Amino acid sequence: MADLDVVGVGNALVDVLSQEADGFLTAQGLIKGAMQLVDEARARELYAAMGPAVEVSGGSAANTIVGVASFGGRAHYVGKVRDDQLGEVFRHDLRAVGVGYTTPPATSGPATGRCLIVVTPDAQRTLTTYLGASSQLGPDDIDRNLVERARILYLEGYLFDPPGAQRAFHVAAGIAHAAGRTVALTLSDPFCVDRHRAAFRELVERHVDLLFANEAEIRALYEAPDFDAALQQVRRHCAVAALTRSEHGSVIVADNEVHVIAAHPVKTVVDTTGAGDLYAAGFMVGLSRGLDLATCGRLGSLAAAEVISHVGARPQTPLAGLAGTLLA
């Protein structure tokens, strides 16, 4: 019996956010809007250069799962922290919103992973990730029973970077498919797609039922010259694809269905961190309740709008309340 809506698997990270001028990115050799993996020494160096920061739980799939719970969905998260202070913060913030989280923390090895997030005046976010303990996630952390209980298994592309997590990804996907569940993937980042293009293409063609990607990611997947070229490819390969385009809204393609959904209006865009994560949350809540794809897209837009209107990648207002009649 599917008594859970979504189980998400991802790299468990605590975000460290500071606001910086554009010159900071140049001085630090950072590519605006992208995610770069670094070792601990480089993470320390960058942190030392950053201004005063705020610490808040993050991790792409974890943000999504918190969004699902905020809509009232039944959600569970799988990801690895260490038994340290930031690991405790991560665990607390999941459980405090009702997300199930039982992955045992690592008791040795690297500290809980961190994502250093530089927010520039244009509200764009640039990510530098030290994976830390999250890279210790392995196939043994995948609980078969848990995956079988959820309508949707949600996997983040970032899992392809640490080898053990990539194996955990495949194990989880295998269990979900065998149980007849929906396997959802987010491509996470265009550079992540570049690093693992062949593997992602094979996944999308053969194992993924629901794909989330933004314009840069889907173009990277197919090395396509423009959005429409990528769109034509993905519709041949994947049952449902939800393609996000920032202020231009999103496009959903499925068999012979196509929906073009407007972005939800936002008064002031403060920090775009988590926009894609929360879009996926809204979409999957709709899907798990059997709503039509256009409504799923609208729920995604709504959740993304909430999260970009403040600093941080997790909702500050219960999404169930904001959804109103869309979920009624």
Added chain:
Amino acid sequence: MADLDVVGVGNALVDVLSQEADGFLTAQGLIKGAMQLVDEARARELYAAMGPAVEVSGGSAANTIVGVASFGGRAHYVGKVRDDQLGEVFRHDLRAVGVGYTTPPATSGPATGRCLIVVTPDAQRTLTTYLGASSQLGPDDIDRNLVERARILYLEGYLFDPPGAQRAFHVAAGIAHAAGRTVALTLSDPFCVDRHRAAFRELVERHVDLLFANEAEIRALYEAPDFDAALQQVRRHCAVAALTRSEHGSVIVADNEVHVIAAHPVKTVVDTTGAGDLYAAGFMVGLSRGLDLATCGRLGSLAAAEVISHVGARPQTPLAGLAGTLLA
């Protein structure tokens, strides 16, 4: 030579903030607006009950010292963390704004102290503090040379709770006086005043040149029936007293001078955490530049207004820029 404006000594804490309904305070037996000291077990219990939180460096005097630096003042902080992740966060956030901070972290004993802050819909904040490593501050942590170099030594009343910190307080005050420096004290909290009333009264009468207190604190100090009764007492005892009254502004008394300063206008009060801390910052920046007391008060009001217009107790906009002609 006084090459520093302010050296602050205080309990080094990382704030853990969550937004809760009023019923949460009742359920947890918390007194709105006050600060309560708890042991680690109770801190864990309360944290487990709190919703998703944000971690941000805090500590009353540390917030003030960051405010001084934000105005362009030369500032140094003395307070104790442990050599753990939250201690590193605390250290980073001071140094990132140019505050000098050289107190060695504890390498054993309790973890870095935390202040659990519940913000209610009326923007009021209620504090529950686990002192942790901050209680390990002792007289040996007071660097004579540093105190002698600063025009103003700023001490928080909260230091009276841990015995070693109270001794450090007296040592620092003695050094500053011997060097002809100004000794400033903030009373911190009415319950803290109740716990140490006799000692605070003696301090104010004999050793404090500049006193900061809000209405509840100054009334608690003199067990006065109303604000004016407390005002009449304090002007007999203390060279300068700056008394803050939330939206009613502040009253400054010194010898035969009295100034009644309006609160700086705020669009929306979001979180009052740090209002008193930042008022003290603005006031001391003015004083260290030899400005008149009314301008010192206006600088205090300005800094308080900035910090209550967002979540967290440290300025998000450089105060030097906001001060404009007041500091010119």
